[in-house]
Amino acid sequence: MQNLLLSVDRLSTLIGKVFSWTALVLTLMISWEVFSRYVLNKPHAWMLDFQIMMYGTLFMTAGAYTLSKNGHVRGDVLYGFFAPRTQASIDLVLYFVFFLPGITALTYAGWVYFGESLAIREQTFSAEPLPMYPFKFIIPLSGGILLLQGVVEIIRCIMCIRTGEWPSREEDVEEVDVEKLKEMVHVKDEDIQALDKYVTHEGASK
Amino acid sequence: MKIKKELWFGFSLMALIIAGALAMLIGAEKITNGHIGLLMLSLVVVAIMLGFPTAFTLMGMGMIFTWIAYEESTAKTLDLMVSSAFKVMSNDVLISIPLFVFMGYLVERANLIEKLFRSLHLALVRLPGALAVATLVTCAVFATATGIVGAVVTLMGLLALPQMLRAGYDVKMSAGAITAGGCLGILIPPSVMLIVYGATAGVSVVQLYAGAFFPGLMLAGLYIGYVIIIAKLKPHMAPPLSEAERYVPLPPLLEKVAPSHGARALPALLSALKGKRNQDVPTRYILKQFGIVLAPLVLFLLVAAWSYSSVTRVEPVEEAVALQAMGGDAAEEAVEEDEGGLQAPPGAEEDEAEAGRAGDVQEPPGAEAAKEPAAVEATKEATATAPAEPASTSKPAPTGYWIGVGAGAVALAAFYALLSFTRLEVFKMLLTSFFPLLVLILAVLGSIVMGLATPTEAAAVGALGGFLLAAAYKQLTLQVVKESVFLTAKTSAMVCWLFVGSAIFSAAFALLGGQELVEHWVMSMNLSKTEFLVLSQVIIFILGWPLEWTEIIVIFMPIFIPLLDNFGVDPLFFGLLVALNLQTAFLSPPVAMAAFYLKGVSPPHVTLNQIFAGMLPFMGIQVLAIILLYQFPAIGLWLPQVLYR
Numbered sequence: 001m002q003n004l005l006l007s008v009d010r011l012s013t014l015i016g017k018v019f020s021w022t023a024l025v026l027t028l029m030i031s032w033e034v035f036s037r038y039v040l041n042k043p044h045a046w047m048l049d050f051q052i053m054m055y056g057t058l059f060m061t062a063g064a065y066t067l068s069k070n071g072h073v074r075g076d077v078l079y080g081f082f083a084p085r086t087q088a089s090i091d092l093v094l095y096f097v098f099f100l101p102g103i104t105a106l107t108y109a110g111w112v113y114f115g116e117s118l119a120i121r122e123q124t125f126s127a128e129p130l131p132m133y134p135f136k137f138i139i140p141l142s143g144g145i146l147l148l149q150g151v152v153e154i155i156r157c158i159m160c161i162r163t164g165e166w167p168s169r170e171e172d173v174e175e176v177d178v179e180k181l182k183e184m185v186h187v188k189d190e191d192i193q194a195l196d197k198y199v200t201h202e203g204a205s206k
Numbered sequence: 207m208k209i210k211k212e213l214w215f216g217f218s219l220m221a222l223i224i225a226g227a228l229a230m231l232i233g234a235e236k237i238t239n240g241h242i243g244l245l246m247l248s249l250v251v252v253a254i255m256l257g258f259p260t261a262f263t264l265m266g267m268g269m270i271f272t273w274i275a276y277e278e279s280t281a282k283t284l285d286l287m288v289s290s291a292f293k294v295m296s297n298d299v300l301i302s303i304p305l306f307v308f309m310g311y312l313v314e315r316a317n318l319i320e321k322l323f324r325s326l327h328l329a330l331v332r333l334p335g336a337l338a339v340a341t342l343v344t345c346a347v348f349a350t351a352t353g354i355v356g357a358v359v360t361l362m363g364l365l366a367l368p369q370m371l372r373a374g375y376d377v378k379m380s381a382g383a384i385t386a387g388g389c390l391g392i393l394i395p396p397s398v399m400l401i402v403y404g405a406t407a408g409v410s411v412v413q414l415y416a417g418a419f420f421p422g423l424m425l426a427g428l429y430i431g432y433v434i435i436i437a438k439l440k441p442h443m444a445p446p447l448s449e450a451e452r453y454v455p456l457p458p459l460l461e462k463v464a465p466s467h468g469a470r471a472l473p474a475l476l477s478a479l480k481g482k483r484n485q486d487v488p489t490r491y492i493l494k495q496f497g498i499v500l501a502p503l504v505l506f507l508l509v510a511a512w513s514y515s516s517v518t519r520v521e522p523v524e525e526a527v528a529l530q531a532m533g534g535d536a537a538e539e540a541v542e543e544d545e546g547g548l549q550a551p552p553g554a555e556e557d558e559a560e561a562g563r564a565g566d567v568q569e570p571p572g573a574e575a576a577k578e579p580a581a582v583e584a585t586k587e588a589t590a591t592a593p594a595e596p597a598s599t600s601k602p603a604p605t606g607y608w609i610g611v612g613a614g615a616v617a618l619a620a621f622y623a624l625l626s627f628t629r630l631e632v633f634k635m636l637l638t639s640f641f642p643l644l645v646l647i648l649a650v651l652g653s654i655v656m657g658l659a660t661p662t663e664a665a666a667v668g669a670l671g672g673f674l675l676a677a678a679y680k681q682l683t684l685q686v687v688k689e690s691v692f693l694t695a696k697t698s699a700m701v702c703w704l705f706v707g708s709a710i711f712s713a714a715f716a717l718l719g720g721q722e723l724v725e726h727w728v729m730s731m732n733l734s735k736t737e738f739l740v741l742s743q744v745i746i747f748i749l750g751w752p753l754e755w756t757e758i759i760v761i762f763m764p765i766f767i768p769l770l771d772n773f774g775v776d777p778l779f780f781g782l783l784v785a786l787n788l789q790t791a792f793l794s795p796p797v798a799m800a801a802f803y804l805k806g807v808s809p810p811h812v813t814l815n816q817i818f819a820g821m822l823p824f825m826g827i828q829v830l831a832i833i834l835l836y837q838f839p840a841i842g843l844w845l846p847q848v849l850y851r
Contacts, residue, residue: 016692016695016696016699017692017695019695020691020692020694020695021691023304023305023308023691023695023698024308024687024691026304026305026666027305027308027666027669027670027673028670029666030305030662030665030666030667031666031667031669031670033663034659034663034666034667048298051301051662052295052296052297052298052301055295055301055304055698056295058304058694058695058698058699059295059695059698059699059701059702059703060295060699060702062695062696062698062699063699063703065695065696065699066695066696066699066700066703067259069696071696071699071700072259072260072261072262072699072700072703073259073260073261073700073704073754073756073757074257074258074259074260075254075255075256075257075258075260075752075753075754075757076257076754077216077255077751077752077753078213078216078217078255078256079256079257080257081216082213082257087257090256090257090258091257094253094256094258094262094263094266095258097266098253098258098262098263098265098266098267099258099259099262099266101266101269101270102262102265102266102268102269102287102710103262103265105269105284105287106265106287106288106291108284109284109285109287109288110288110291112284112288113288113292135295136292138295139288139291139292139295172692173688173689173692173693174693175354175356175357175693175696175697176354176356176357176360176803178360178806178807181357181360181361181364181807182364182807184361185317185319185320185361185364185365186320187364187365191368192364192368192807192808192809193809193810195367195371195372195809196809196810196811198371198372198374198809199371199377199809199811199812200811
């Protein structure tokens with residue numbers, strides 16, 4: 001079971017990571033466009049549309065990736081203080097109440113939306129038009145993976161309710177990776193421990 | 207025991223909200239759709255507090271209530287959902303979020319914070335509470351460039367906290383400086399929070415950036431002022447550093463050249479060039495040092511010349527007059543050659559400098575000569591006759607220009623008068639850590655605020671700058687780029703999916719007519735403008751406890767913004783107040799993230815309570831800043847007004 005869950009995780013992660021390179025593309029393209037417009041005096045009309053598409057693709061497809069790493073922002077005021085079982089029960093109920101209906105509807109509606117766009121071979125409204133339907137396809141695509149990932153998360157909730165602890169996930173880069181940051185500035189755990197004497201000393205003198 | 211208290215706090219808050227909603231439903235004569243809208247709003251706050259990912263909570267809740275609002279028409283509901291999602295996907299304001307985030311990760315991984323902190327610390331060593339001030343400045347600069355609160359607080363907790371504790375600083379004071387400083391990046395542009403507010407409220411991000419600049423600086427200034435005052439009044443909380451800690455070792459080659467650490471660097475380097483002392487020191491090395499010493503002068507001259515040519519471009523005739531006057535000054539300059547420091551041929555070619563004194567008379571004439579008064583002033587600042595001369599005999603540029611140049615020249619002269627070898631070393635460190643970041647921030651910000659580039663373009667170029675910075679510090683590996691890219695994707699997904707959810711949610715709220723009800727209700731309270739502002743800020747402050755700033759902005763701003771018109775409040779000004787206010791939320795217990803990050807890397811005996819206690823005075827300063835901004839809106843509105851109205 002765990003293997004199945006992890007392989008879905010990997011799929012979401014893979015898709016998210018592949019599309020996340022659009023961030024780099026975006027950076028380079030816009031920088032080039034800035035150069036082209038201000039220095040070469042040669043702006044491109046399609047560039048703005050292209051930028052928007054890159055950005056939309058970037059965050060939409062990363063939705064499932066983020067979910068697989070438990071990275072979506074949660075209201076943390078109480079959640080962190082619950083026992084894992086309570087956490088899982090709340091999540092399980094809310095996955096059924098909010099997540100599944102919402103994402104299913106979005107995916108379905110997105111598919112219809114894409115179909116309409118494809119039928120008329122829709123293009124952007126610009127002097128140098130780009131095809132619009134691949135961009136609209138991003139909605140059902142991201143919705144679909146998100147749905148799949150959501151099912152995996154639901155199974156995780158059930159497993160957690162049974163065993164009392166959350167099944168493990170694969171590691172990924174984290175925004176605040178304390179170990180890595182320590183290494184970056186060459187601080188070791190012993191150094192921090194050694195500092196304690198200043199703290200306790202101060203407490204004693206008061 | 208403690209855990210129970212937290213849960214109790216949260217549950218009672220939830221109960222309060224539900225009770226309020228129920229009371230409203232029962233109190234109403236007839237339950238309209240608007241009431242359902244308000245019910246939805248209270249339910250969503252409760253649901254978010256339960257801890258389910260907020261984006262999906264908003265989306266699900268919004269969908270259910272849209273369906274009710276559309277009288278159970280499924281087709282319409284689906285339409286609304288997909289069009290809301292698509293609106294977020296094609297939002298041309300939010301597009302700068304991934305780019306700024308990307309820039310932040312790259313800058314963070316360039317790993318210059320260690321050097322930055324050390325150099326700032328040494329540069330500020332004479333101030334009372336130098337370490338705490340350096341911490342705040344480092345935080346402000348680094349947090350502004352990266353915008354990642356968690357990483358900044360963690361890094362400073364690793365770097366600055368040990369040093370402050372060892373130097374005998376008060377634990378609370380140290381913790382407060384680190385956490386407060388780390389949060390500055392949320393306010394000082396380019397910050398993601400302002401983009402999110404701009405996208406939600408429909409306020410131009412450019413104006414928000416221009417507006418938030420001075421309040422941000424003011425807040426940082428207030429923090430620093432507070433630290434200095436405390437260090438002066440209660441030296442035991444922030445004792446001055448010992449000589450040993452102030453000592454800056456010179457590189458061995460420089461050691462040979464320097465007569466003493468305190469000696470003035472400029473004349474000493476010059477005499478070294480003449481050949482008496484430099485037997486074992488390669489000339490190239492001295493020239494390099496010399497180039498570094500002269501860099502500010504060259505920069506100053508270039509800026510002066512550039513701005514001179516731009517202010518006088520319209521009046522070419524007068525410029526000629528000016529040039530004559532300056533020619534005279536250049537001659538005077540030759541007389542003064544013993545002073546040293548006149549050897550500032552524009553461009554400061556090293557060989558030219560080596561050529562010695564005679565060179566400076568044959569400086570390129572013509573337009574280049576325009577730079578001269580600066581050099582003259584720089585050295586003759588003591589006599590103070592030179593600045594007056596060019597200004598009085600010819601009036602080629604507005605007085606303001608000369609005042610600016612004069613002030614710059616005086617500052618430059620002071621810089622050279624004070625530039626000892628120790629300070630040269632510190633200056634070199636600043637040059638490789640502080641200034642690159644400052645230039646990056648100012649370039650990004652300046653190009654946005656001056657209208658040279660859109661925020662998106664500036665963000666992209668900023669990200670490119672992040673690349674260059676990482677490359678310059680030899681940190682640019684595939685691994686670093688990969689990590690930054692993936693983190694960017696995750697962070698953007700987090701913020702933007704929240705927007706997808708909230709777009710659906712706000713649409714439902716509007717459809718149900720909740721907005722009208724709120725408006726009706728607020729208007730019936732007969733508030734004055736001040737009362738309204740105070741009330742709204744208090745509400746936002748309270749919401750800051752259970753919710754995160756992203757949630758507050760995307761859910762509640764659409765409700766507040768339409769009300770502003772009734773009270774004649776500028777949405778831009780309101781945004782600045784909100785941004786300052788949400789800053790406080792980062793520092794207010796019990797959910798202050800900054801405190802937990804710091805706790806994670808501090809010695810075991812530093813308690814959370816100590817950290818919270820340390821944050822309190824800084825929170826007070828934030829409240830003071832809000833009041834100041836409210837009393838003197840010009841702090842925030844002056845710059846946008848000058849630039850855009």
